[in-house]
Amino acid sequence: xxxxxxxxxxxxxxxxxxxxxxxxxxxxxxxxxxxxxxxxxxxxxxxxxxxxxxxxxxxxxxxxxxxxxxxxxxxxxxxxxxxxxxxxxxxxxxxxxxxxxxxxxxxxxxxxxxxxxxxxxxxxxxxxxxxxxxxxxxxxxxxxxxxxxxxxxxxxxxxxxxxxxxxxxxxxxxxxxxxxxxxxxxxxxxxxxxxxxxxxxxxxxxxxxxxxxxxxxxxxxxxxxxxxxxxxxxxxxxxxxxxxxxxxxxxxxxxxxxxxxxxxxxxxxxxxxxxxxxxxxxxxxxxxxxxxxxxxxxxxxxxxxxxxxxxxxxxxxxxxxxxxxxxxxxxxxxxxxxxxxxxxxxxxxxxxxxxxxxxxxxxxxxxxxxxxxxxxxxxxxxxxxxxxxxxxxxxxxxxxxxxxxxxxxxxxxxxxxxxxxxxxxxxxxxxxxxxxxxxxxxxxxxxxxxxxxxxxxxxxxxxxxxxxxxxxxxxxxxxxxxxxxxxxxxxxxxxxxxxxxxxxxxxxxxxxxxxxxxxxxxxxxxxxxxxxxxxxxx
Ligand code: G6Q
Numbered sequence: 001x002x003x004x005x006x007x008x009x010x011x012x013x014x015x016x017x018x019x020x021x022x023x024x025x026x027x028x029x030x031x032x033x034x035x036x037x038x039x040x041x042x043x044x045x046x047x048x049x050x051x052x053x054x055x056x057x058x059x060x061x062x063x064x065x066x067x068x069x070x071x072x073x074x075x076x077x078x079x080x081x082x083x084x085x086x087x088x089x090x091x092x093x094x095x096x097x098x099x100x101x102x103x104x105x106x107x108x109x110x111x112x113x114x115x116x117x118x119x120x121x122x123x124x125x126x127x128x129x130x131x132x133x134x135x136x137x138x139x140x141x142x143x144x145x146x147x148x149x150x151x152x153x154x155x156x157x158x159x160x161x162x163x164x165x166x167x168x169x170x171x172x173x174x175x176x177x178x179x180x181x182x183x184x185x186x187x188x189x190x191x192x193x194x195x196x197x198x199x200x201x202x203x204x205x206x207x208x209x210x211x212x213x214x215x216x217x218x219x220x221x222x223x224x225x226x227x228x229x230x231x232x233x234x235x236x237x238x239x240x241x242x243x244x245x246x247x248x249x250x251x252x253x254x255x256x257x258x259x260x261x262x263x264x265x266x267x268x269x270x271x272x273x274x275x276x277x278x279x280x281x282x283x284x285x286x287x288x289x290x291x292x293x294x295x296x297x298x299x300x301x302x303x304x305x306x307x308x309x310x311x312x313x314x315x316x317x318x319x320x321x322x323x324x325x326x327x328x329x330x331x332x333x334x335x336x337x338x339x340x341x342x343x344x345x346x347x348x349x350x351x352x353x354x355x356x357x358x359x360x361x362x363x364x365x366x367x368x369x370x371x372x373x374x375x376x377x378x379x380x381x382x383x384x385x386x387x388x389x390x391x392x393x394x395x396x397x398x399x400x401x402x403x404x405x406x407x408x409x410x411x412x413x414x415x416x417x418x419x420x421x422x423x424x425x426x427x428x429x430x431x432x433x434x435x436x437x438x439x440x441x442x443x444x445x446x447x448x449x450x451x452x453x454x455x456x457x458x459x460x461x462x463x464x465x466x467x468x469x470x471x472x473x474x475x476x477x478x479x480x481x482x483x484x485x486x487x488x489x490x491x492x493x494x495x496x497x498x499x500x501x502x503x504x505x506x507x508x509x510x511x512x513x514x515x516x517x518x519x520x521x522x523x524x525x526x527x528x529x530x531x532x533x534x535x536x537x538x
Contacts, residue, residue: 157266294468
């Protein structure tokens with residue numbers, strides 16, 4: 001396996017040349033049904049429609065060459081097989097395998113599974129037994145009643161993916177089982193959630209791979225105190241998911257403990273116990289397993305080398321075309337599904353923490369753009385908010401639309417001859433075409449320039465299996481791009497500096513008045529702390 005710099009890849013020159021005159025989507029008759037049929041791919045229950053991208057066959061061929069030259073699929077396969085890809089050559093780094101795909105490679109029976117798959121299976125068996133004990137009332141509260149609520153306490157990767165999944169699949173939740181989340185160290189976050197639950201029938205699932213994260217440790221303490229004040233024994237209500245041997249890995253303090261492993265990064269951990277415990281509580285074990293089955297199917301589909309037959313790879317390459325060659329600095333993910341309300345937030349972390357990097361795998365400076373800004377909100381709400389800029393603003397934002405033919409609950413309503421689901425999907429397709437085609441007009445204020453690229457991901461219904469596939473699709477899209485830019489998509493050194501400075505603030509705040517000494521008299525820190533302290537008495 002070779003790790004070549006992006007700028008050294010021969011296809012880059014070709015793509016730069018094509019980018020000087022990319023295909024014009026406003027050209028009359030360009031957006032024909034023939035083009036839509038041609039730039040269309042089906043896999044794992046999804047249709048990907050990419051006719052509204054500013055590309056043609058020549059660009060696609062060059063993108064294929066780029067993917068081949070950078071050995072993207074080879075690197076993906078090496079990742080799945082346990083290569084140590086979370087590293088920077090020649091410098092201290094995490095130096096770990098990257099094996100989130102193991103957490104769903106659990107559907108084959110084989111005596112020679114790698115340790116990561118054996119561990120995933122073992123954790124799933126523990127989860128199954130735990131959920132069974134809850135169901136059969138072998139585990140009950142102090143009054144002998146079953147638990148009805150699970151609150152997950154965690155932050156970053158220990159919150160965003162699991163929360164996005166639970167919200168997406170709430171329609172498939174079991175009766176009398178609800179879940180909620182506390183992530184922020186803002187005490188109002190915990191206060192709001194805890195005020196809305198019956199504590200006596202609530203399990204709190206504390207999730208922290210490191211077992212040391214300030215926000216989570218603080219919120220766990222707060223939750224324990226709340227149980228004690230209510231006359232309840234926290235060890236009968238708290239469950240933990242943590243790294244083996246972390247400071248939280250102490251079974252005497254919890255009703256049950258589950259493990260996750262250092263070869264799964266936080267933002268890639270939604271299909272490990274980090275996401276599966278709360279999801280299993282909400283959906284039941286078998287339904288939760290369908291999420292893993294969907295993700296596993298996408299893991300297999302992503303091994304295909306032909307970009308026109310591999311959705312995550314093609315989306316990665318289209319993203320690179322838009323970002324590195326056409327120069328668009330952001331991209332929006334706009335799901336036409338309210339259930340996916342937090343999915344863009346999960347992708348923001350997964351993408352920007354993975355690919356927001358400025359050094360190569362060899363520790364040198366990158367001389368090309370790496371990860372774009374990622375943002376998004378569900379449509380149609382967004383249409384009434386920021387779509388003005390998408391259509392007529394000076395910034396061009398490539399869009400990824402996600403939609404479904406059928407609703408989750410099937411409780412649709414017909415008004416003016418169409419159902420709400422039809423209205424939703426029609427709006428999504430119309431937006432994609434409107435962005436591409438634009439509209440001529442004598443009045444400059446009503447003129448739409450068009451030529452704004454988008455793609456559509458369409459599936460039948462947002463089920464557990466579809467959600468698993470969608471999650472894995474985006475994980476692989478991100479990983480393929482990171483390989484292509486020759487960066488390490490699996491560490492996150494960029495989050496350390498702010499944390500370290502916050503700890504210095506906290507050390508100063510916790511020291512008595514006579515012991516404050518950390519910051520010099522003319523430092524901004526001293527001024528800012530003074531301001532915070534003065535407002536205390538105000
Ligand atoms: C994700 C990051 C980060 C992490 C949180 C929580 O890839 O590593 O978002 O998930 O900082 O960490 P813990 O799970 O260790 O509490």
